[in-house]
Amino acid sequence: MTRFGLQLPNFSLGVPDSELFGRVAELARAGEDAGFTSLWVMDHFYQLPALGGPDQPMLEAYTLLGALARETSRVQLGTLVTGVTYRNPALLAKMVTTLDVISGGRAVLGIGAAWYDVEHEGLGVDFPPVKERMDRLEDAVRICRAMFTETAPTFSGRYYRIHEARNQPRPLQRNGPPIMIGGSGEKRTLKVVAQYADMCNITGDLATVRHRIDVLRSHCRDAGRNPDEISITRLASLFLTDTDEETA
Template identity: 55%
Template structure:
């Protein structure tokens, strides 16, 4: 089992003067400590459970572009891009640029979007859920076409592109991995089976995760996809440093179900120190699962 470090909270002591230094140090700690990926959120406003709009939030892809120059090995992505935030042709170009500038370390994490307040706050259209999923599916189709040899037109219900030209192409072959976030059984996991290289599930109990993976397997069977080609990842909201033995034991249950990577968010005023400790003390034990 591997780990990803998810930097979701910028509100640390004296963040007004230390935000950049802490972010940089944490990304470097993840990179040097052997984390598989380093992610930030794709939000205009901070989520309300972390303080809401008054708290700091950086634009995601600008942040990743900066971190590409501060790291050397760790994969970089957003967990996850909202399909409503950017036109899909532009999104493909942005992730391609990140892949080129990071020398092949970009990942496209994507979902249907959910935070209505930030859309309304900045005047970005927020269609109903059914339409958001339609736009997500078309976005996946557009991005994959732009990462192929087909530079012709795309005609969808919501998006129409005359030319899907994308030069230079991504460094990764055939393209940066696509991860779809969420656990919805009817739409989200079906889209994983059809389009994604990885899923990212919410950290529920082992029985619930087993059920979600069974649903994903059925979708794979329905569309003729090899279930084993999809990387199974999960967000965990537990501090592994609080009781490392108990944490590793609990993660063993998920590893036995097929979870290959867990995403952890720093839970300390010193996120870089926390990340260093997790990589040194927890990661080696998880790698044995």
């Protein structure tokens, strides 16, 4: 079944900072009332170059989602997506669990390998080579899954570890918040999706997306997993204007 979610890609909404959250909350409620089944925000600290500049407003994702959980009642809530470099994965699991409790079981963990080097440099966050970021992503997903589903898990990976980690209160969703991996790397990212994820966000035009779904299915076969267990999502822009000329 096809479902539609709403992503809020920027917070340059033409209002003073004192009115910014009220406007964002209004958009979230309008999206839910319109029938969108999920609500997503970017997890960035600077606005992306394609959408604006670093001096434009960018609210911290999980603080915002916790507030929006109280402004909505039905939509799933998540980031599209969190860079693995931004937060310790055990802390991230705790944050998403807290969102799940606040929202009544509507949290989704969206996560990827991170890519925006400018904000890493600006905020003093390490930005390792892509292979290390992918290794960190795999560690992080495994830690988050364990903390969502086990009482006191221990895990030792390449870059992260936990020891009898507690996560109370427990997530409200039976198997914990769904884990969505963003990214379309065919050799590694989609392999990690096949092994560990519930959802993925695939980029590209329709022909590219179809090809990458085939690649994902191949990885699922190698992992002994039914590919139909993984929900496929794609991010697209929708422009609402009065005339075709304005859209162009």
